[in-house]
Amino acid sequence: MSGHTVEKLAYMANQIARNLVHDDKPVMAVADHIVSFWTPRMIDMLIAQGSAGLDPVAVEAMARVADGRIPPPQTRATDPAVHGSDAG
Amino acid sequence: MGYERQADFGTPEVRSDTQVTCSIDGREVIVPVGTTVMRAAALTGGSIPKLCATDNLKQFGSCRLCLVEIDGMRGTPASCTTPVAEGMKVHTQTPHLQKLRKGVMELYISDHPLDCLTCSANNDCELQDQAAAVGLRDVRYGYEGENHLGAMPDISNPYFDFDPSKCIVCSRCVRACDEVQGTLALTIDGRGFGSKVSAGLASDSFLSSECVSCGACVQACPTATLQEKAVKEIGKPERAVVTTCAYCGVGCTFRAEMRGEQLVRMVPWKDGKANRGHSCVKGRFAWGYAQHQERILSPMIRESIDQPWREVSWEEALTYAAGQINRIRETYGRNALGGITSSRCTNEETFLVQKLIRAGFGTNNVDTCARVCHSPTGYGLKTTFGTSAGTQDFDSVEDSDVILVIGANPTDGHPVFASRMKRRLRQGARLIVIDPRRTDLVRSPHIAADYHLPLRPGTNVAILTAIAHVIVTESLANEAFIRERCDWDEYQHWAEFVSAERNSPEFLAPVIGVDPEAIRGAARLYATGGNGAIYYGLGVTEHSQGSSTVMAIANLAMATGNIGRRGVGVNPLRGQNNVQGACDMGSFPHELSGYRHVSDKATRDLFEAEWGVKIDPEPGLRIPNMLDAATDGQFKAIYIQGEDILQSDPDTKHVAAGLAAMECVIVHDLFLNETANYAHVFLPGSTFLEKNGTFTNAERRIQPVRKVMEPLNGYEDWQVTQELARAIGLDWNYTHPSEIMDEIARLTPTFTGVNYKRLDAEGSLQWPVNDKAPDGSPIMHIEGFVRGKGKFVVTDYVPTDERTGPRFPLLLTTGRILSQYNVGAQTRRTANVVWHEEDLLEIHPTDAENRGLKSGDWVKLASRSGETTLRALVTDRVAPGVVYTTFHHPATQANVVTTDYSDWATNCPEYKVTAVQITPSNGPTDWQEDYEAQATLSRRIVGHEGAMEPAE
Numbered sequence A: 001m002s003g004h005t006v007e008k009l010a011y012m013a014n015q016i017a018r019n020l021v022h023d024d025k026p027v028m029a030v031a032d033h034i035v036s037f038w039t040p041r042m043i044d045m046l047i048a049q050g051s052a053g054l055d056p057v058a059v060e061a062m063a064r065v066a067d068g069r070i071p072p073p074q075t076r077a078t079d080p081a082v083h084g085s086d087a088g
Numbered sequence B: 001m002g003y004e005r006q007a008d009f010g011t012p013e014v015r016s017d018t019q020v021t022c023s024i025d026g027r028e029v030i031v032p033v034g035t036t037v038m039r040a041a042a043l044t045g046g047s048i049p050k051l052c053a054t055d056n057l058k059q060f061g062s063c064r065l066c067l068v069e070i071d072g073m074r075g076t077p078a079s080c081t082t083p084v085a086e087g088m089k090v091h092t093q094t095p096h097l098q099k100l101r102k103g104v105m106e107l108y109i110s111d112h113p114l115d116c117l118t119c120s121a122n123n124d125c126e127l128q129d130q131a132a133a134v135g136l137r138d139v140r141y142g143y144e145g146e147n148h149l150g151a152m153p154d155i156s157n158p159y160f161d162f163d164p165s166k167c168i169v170c171s172r173c174v175r176a177c178d179e180v181q182g183t184l185a186l187t188i189d190g191r192g193f194g195s196k197v198s199a200g201l202a203s204d205s206f207l208s209s210e211c212v213s214c215g216a217c218v219q220a221c222p223t224a225t226l227q228e229k230a231v232k233e234i235g236k237p238e239r240a241v242v243t244t245c246a247y248c249g250v251g252c253t254f255r256a257e258m259r260g261e262q263l264v265r266m267v268p269w270k271d272g273k274a275n276r277g278h279s280c281v282k283g284r285f286a287w288g289y290a291q292h293q294e295r296i297l298s299p300m301i302r303e304s305i306d307q308p309w310r311e312v313s314w315e316e317a318l319t320y321a322a323g324q325i326n327r328i329r330e331t332y333g334r335n336a337l338g339g340i341t342s343s344r345c346t347n348e349e350t351f352l353v354q355k356l357i358r359a360g361f362g363t364n365n366v367d368t369c370a371r372v373c374h375s376p377t378g379y380g381l382k383t384t385f386g387t388s389a390g391t392q393d394f395d396s397v398e399d400s401d402v403i404l405v406i407g408a409n410p411t412d413g414h415p416v417f418a419s420r421m422k423r424r425l426r427q428g429a430r431l432i433v434i435d436p437r438r439t440d441l442v443r444s445p446h447i448a449a450d451y452h453l454p455l456r457p458g459t460n461v462a463i464l465t466a467i468a469h470v471i472v473t474e475s476l477a478n479e480a481f482i483r484e485r486c487d488w489d490e491y492q493h494w495a496e497f498v499s500a501e502r503n504s505p506e507f508l509a510p511v512i513g514v515d516p517e518a519i520r521g522a523a524r525l526y527a528t529g530g531n532g533a534i535y536y537g538l539g540v541t542e543h544s545q546g547s548s549t550v551m552a553i554a555n556l557a558m559a560t561g562n563i564g565r566r567g568v569g570v571n572p573l574r575g576q577n578n579v580q581g582a583c584d585m586g587s588f589p590h591e592l593s594g595y596r597h598v599s600d601k602a603t604r605d606l607f608e609a610e611w612g613v614k615i616d617p618e619p620g621l622r623i624p625n626m627l628d629a630a631t632d633g634q635f636k637a638i639y640i641q642g643e644d645i646l647q648s649d650p651d652t653k654h655v656a657a658g659l660a661a662m663e664c665v666i667v668h669d670l671f672l673n674e675t676a677n678y679a680h681v682f683l684p685g686s687t688f689l690e691k692n693g694t695f696t697n698a699e700r701r702i703q704p705v706r707k708v709m710e711p712l713n714g715y716e717d718w719q720v721t722q723e724l725a726r727a728i729g730l731d732w733n734y735t736h737p738s739e740i741m742d743e744i745a746r747l748t749p750t751f752t753g754v755n756y757k758r759l760d761a762e763g764s765l766q767w768p769v770n771d772k773a774p775d776g777s778p779i780m781h782i783e784g785f786v787r788g789k790g791k792f793v794v795t796d797y798v799p800t801d802e803r804t805g806p807r808f809p810l811l812l813t814t815g816r817i818l819s820q821y822n823v824g825a826q827t828r829r830t831a832n833v834v835w836h837e838e839d840l841l842e843i844h845p846t847d848a849e850n851r852g853l854k855s856g857d858w859v860k861l862a863s864r865s866g867e868t869t870l871r872a873l874v875t876d877r878v879a880p881g882v883v884y885t886t887f888h889h890p891a892t893q894a895n896v897v898t899t900d901y902s903d904w905a906t907n908c909p910e911y912k913v914t915a916v917q918i919t920p921s922n923g924p925t926d927w928q929e930d931y932e933a934q935a936t937l938s939r940r941i942v943g944h945e946g947a948m949e950p951a952e
């Protein structure tokens, strides 16, 4: 496991958090985003490294993911029902 | 099918709800009011002689060959300029008319060389046809008088010649350049007999003039005056097949005009709904790469990349590749495997590649090059509109009143759409351009942008939020529309956010670098100027806030009610020919075709039943994550179809390290591209001329690609993928791509009504095509958003972490130019190089002066990722503090300097902003030299020593 990759994952999580902070429920939005687009291995790597270097919202979101408290879809981009929509 | 020119109705189609009836030589015809007598006659199957008229140009009435007699009307009016009136009785063939026409023809012919038998246009010349049609038998005027027969041809353009001795001064070429292309490069100099066609100044040749080599004038010319060089060399075509351009997302359709197995010329198809009979230099002329000597036709393998390639049989190559895939899966597990689909390949090929990876390799590690260009479009539009594609067809621009172009350079990137947009702008539509660089669109003949907002690279979200601020705080929002179609609470939340003082143009001006009054003016114009349409490109998506920018654009369109009818909408201009299709086909690691997430059980059930395998419910790796995993030793093998990630993806050194760490890299392409320097298996690809399939353009238009010649390598690309699948043990038995499309239609709700039979009959279909939209969907969201309400999303400006500082004080942004295409693998192998021999660095005069630089100097371009050298071009097109370059040539390696920052939502790389320093230099950097040495070594092929020139 390379330090470079984990650093990048932490950076990505923070970036997602910064862009979703205006969402109604930012922690849920971040957790939902990560679960929808990351592979389990990427998620495990970030959980394993702990909260070092993570923004508060990202820390909470990762804690949720680690506990398996996966939120329901928070945006249409992560909602399988929309993915199945007739308009793509 | 024999060879025939496409029918020419003489004058353009007129749209009107009112019809009129007339009789032409006794034949009744009903036509829309405003239709000319000439067109009406052609519609009834007649043919009035003509020279200066052709149906993609406005009527001109100069040649006087098309005279007719009309009952109750005096004289002999020109049929091309006379509109049909109710009850009109027209006579097109009378002895009197014949005599008049013969006289006109005689004058033309007396100044025309009579070398028809040896002329390259023999049998394909309108002058010849019309001389025959009017029954010309002899010419009373000799050649003794003054004539133009000795005029010297201009052969400067690499694709067509201009031979003025054959010119009849009909001005069709001039009008084509003005009306169709919009470049206005040609003029008729002088008057009367002395008049002649010329490209700009007297000293100009076609090559040195403003001409962009679109070929519209060549297509319009009725004689051999302007003619493709290929026709002279090869001869007249003998059959034609309609197919789709494989370069950009406009998706022009062409008649590929063939002589035997040889392509003579590509002529834009007038019935093509994307291009309406026009094209650019790439599609019309730049297909020579298909026969280029560097094309690899034999499969090759090697155990390690320091060895030379060994040419082997298909069977050996596929067995070797399959052995490696199976070995790696057994040793490291299925998630050590993956693949990349291509936006250059057909829908069917792309679908098969992702099927091979999901069903055969057993992993969702599949991604596409759309990752690096339009992935934020999918995310952003789906979040706001509920669908992930553009909302309009190209025709829609004809009804736009205000056109806002942001982060796109259509005259270079999407030339044929740009021509259509420019035509609308010349008719008076208003224009707003948001771009750090003064693109050609900002000021071109008869067009001037009302606002050009030259923002600092990386501040798109800030400027769009400032525009929203003006719209909301000055009460310019369309509240009725919002209440009806959008979520009102979300709108209010958003409106409150954008209204905050910190989002005003005045507050943000120092960040954006644009005069706040100009931002206010642009906002007012967009909100109140009538039908407002937004067009955007990679300058929007390739940023760390690419997805936010797309959502900010969607917010603006919803707030002003500019959605759901002709003339408005949000329109991503897609880069490559099949970016839209590659996304639709399920190339992303988290979703199956039709944008359905792999976690959705119902969707997986559907695919599992059809494919007979289990599908992993977890998303796979994206391209950048694959490369990270490779350097971590977790990702070992990749199958890459039609994609050159080493040249096109950011941070070249990281890509190279990732590839080098893999045990089996399979490249399936036309040429030994840069990625192939790190490959172990090379599978030769086929060109778009050699395969059947479909491409989907930026309008969601699915169009047929038809095989016009046999694949030189022996197989179409989908066949190669199928063979690889069989070699690893899958039982695939497709015999034609139509069967793949049928499978796509069975599995994808938006494609249920798509099949080859319909595509052949209707020419093209715009998805969704299903029970709800049986005829397809040119414009989306007409009655309201297709799914639920439009959603406003707060897009807070988060500055990129890529910042300038003392070491790297300038901002680099990248783009492309008309004559070259992306990484240039194709266009660099055509005569298009005359327009772009190398990538240049554009730098503002002030920045150049500070560094003692002038145009033509070698400069070193350095960022924290790496450095490269190229030559400078000093120009005020770029603002002080900003530099710009293209990335068409591998020797430049512009991506050596780009960083690994990316869009927060989709990891689309931030190509458009890199902090750099520019210093004088005297030649290539060490990296460039090492790279070149590695590439030369890596391209060796056993048995071809010495014969193989290094490709670049």
Ligand code: SF4
Binding pocket: B166, B167, B168, B169, B170, B171, B172, B173, B174, B197, B220, B221, B222, B223, B225, B226
């Ligand atoms: S070059 Fe051809 S199109 Fe142009 S004026 Fe001469 S004959 Fe007409």
Ligand code: SF4
Binding pocket: B173, B176, B177, B181, B183, B184, B185, B186, B210, B211, B212, B213, B214, B215, B216, B217, B218
């Ligand atoms: S090739 Fe195109 S741009 Fe050049 S002169 Fe002809 S119409 Fe104009």
Ligand code: SF4
Binding pocket: B245, B246, B247, B248, B249, B250, B251, B252, B275, B279, B280, B281, B282, B283, B284, B414, B415, B416, B417
């Ligand atoms: S505009 Fe695009 S699709 Fe049309 S000819 Fe040019 S490259 Fe091909």
Ligand code: FES
Binding pocket: B049, B050, B051, B052, B053, B060, B061, B062, B063, B064, B065, B066, B078, B079, B080, B081
């Ligand atoms: S075709 Fe009508 S005047 Fe030339």
